[in-house]
Amino acid sequence: MGMKAHRSYVRRLSLSPEQTAELDQQGHAARALWNLLHEWWTWGGCTRRPTMRQTDEAIRQARKDIPWLADLPAQAAQQVLKTYLRAWKNFFDGHARPPEFKGRVRSRMSVDNPQASKLRIRRLNRRWGELTVIKVGRVRFRWSGSLPGVGREPGRITGARLVKDTLGWHVAFRTEQDRPDPEPRPGPAVGIDRGIHVPLALSDGNDQHHGPWLRAKEAERLLRLERKAARQWRARMRGQPASNRLRRTYDQIAKLRARAKRRRYDWQHKTTTTIAAKYGLVVAENLRLTSMTRSAKGTVDYPGKNVRRKSGLNRALLGEAHGRTIELLEYKLAERGGQMLPVPAAGTSQKCSACGHRDPVSRAGIKFSCTSCGWVGHADTNAALNILAAGLAVNGRGVDTVGRRREASTTRRSAYHPGKPARPRAAGEATPALAREGSEA
Incomplete structure (x- = not known):
């Protein structure tokens, strides 16, 4: 077949x-x-x-x-x-x-x-x-x-x-x-957290970065053309269509943006090919990107708050094109016998990957400092570890170094009762994060 x-x-x-x-x-x-x-x-x-x-x-x-x-x-x-x-x-x-x-x-x-x-x-x-x-x-x-x-x-x-x-x-x-037909590949599992500061944060620390899509001179020229287009639009007669000069400026802006899009698409193809060739199971959040990038402008009766800040965040998220990254990774994993597993995104950035305690205060920007056990690390890496743990619990591959199944009740208890601490560890017992690192090594 x-x-x-x-x-x-x-x-x-x-x-x-x-x-x-x-x-x-x-x-x-x-x-x-x-x-x-x-x-x-x-x-x-x-x-x-x-x-x-x-x-x-x-x-x-x-x-x-x-x-x-x-x-x-x-x-x-x-x-x-x-x-x-x-x-x-x-x-x-x-x-x-x-x-x-x-x-x-x-x-x-x-x-x-x-x-x-x-x-x-x-x-x-x-x-x-x-x-x-x-x-x-x-x-x-x-x-x-x-x-x-x-x-x-x-x-x-x-x-x-x-x-x-x-x-x-x-x-x-x-x-x-x-x-x-590709044979199932029992490769290592990895969790991926998609963001802005770190485009693809992997649970094993092999984060995928990229530079700006436009060079410094190109970004400067794009800003100059956008300001020029705004001046030309304001100078036109009210109710009249765009002039030929304004259309020419729009064409120049579109060429620069198309160049950035091609560079992003090239990076996505190369990065997803590398990930699909290395890992057998990839766990990612099931993000609702349309809702995440919705405008915060609001209405006249109920105006939004921090509209400019939210619009900048929306542009940054849309500039990463995370949806296309997952689409490319999904079909490349299927060709190689791997598996793509989506998990719910709720709580992955607020829960500690070491003890399972969930507290919104623990995260401050890109730094995560658990208020329960004191674990400190990068917030995106912590989220990627939580995503991997959720995927292994669903997939049935969550076995730690001593051969015991990971306790799902601890995760549920910390998720539904964020004020209660997780199960205390015995002296010398490895944290789930360390156990995962030992099993992957």
Whole structure:
């Protein structure tokens, strides 16, 4: 038995001005087709829904009647319909919001080339490759890594999607690879606490850090451009749209932010690959990031407190993109036979990992000093140890050095009665933290 791994590989395109103009035209046509579908699909409310056959016939007739809509290839037009129907299915299943109209400025242009046989991918040299785009011709792209199904690489390419962002056009190759089912890997277990001062604090002390996503000169230029955009926005006539100069400033800001996003994504991929290759069980908090980054502005009747401070905290949390880190780590662990285990986040930063006593006063910033046993350490490391203990209790792997199961009643008692001290330890008895370190060593 085996499994089919579906992955996407993104490469940057190198286009001539004529090819860029042609792809831009196709992207605008795909966006307009989406809006036409949405208007026709939602016209008349929920009582009227056209069938798949009626919608397909309407698209074929529209490509004959509207010249600029015919610039979009037929396969790409059919893919717009499939994507639109899939968006409705995701909404009905409760996974996403309902489809909306796509704006010309804020939406990201994309064109599908679903037929892999027409791509004709070929490697030119060490740095460049080439593929065929319908109605555009042969296009070069950066060969920044191997592709399944090209050359001697196992697997196959099932299609491609052309996407444009602030840095230009890119191609995302959809691939499929046959892989054997991974065997369960009994590797070491680790708890991960996600934060701001320490992006990923691991229970064994192997914390993962990163520097600022933008260099000093880039951050200075970004601040200067944001202030310039604010001045240009205030100088415009009230009720008038943004000027061309303001749009150009917005484009420069978007390029710097896209550069920071790429560096963050690169760090996340490298870090999660290292963690997935080293550990067999990773325990992480089940954080509600949407609620954590909600604005504290409040209402007119009930205004919020410390709004600017909370907005800065929200920006810092969103800048770390902790949700994507867990998504990457989850599928990489599954490929290697590991396991990702989420645990509730309540109380992990207020409980002492040594004695189990829970007291909000024990934590002061990044320092944790237990008011019961006097244990002192980094607050994020203490939280990671508590997360690991909660995961081992759920997973049934919590065995200390003397072979006894960890007492779950002590944890429950300290959680529900934070004023009561935990079970006193006998003379010479190791703390749970030391026992874990000894078992992992």
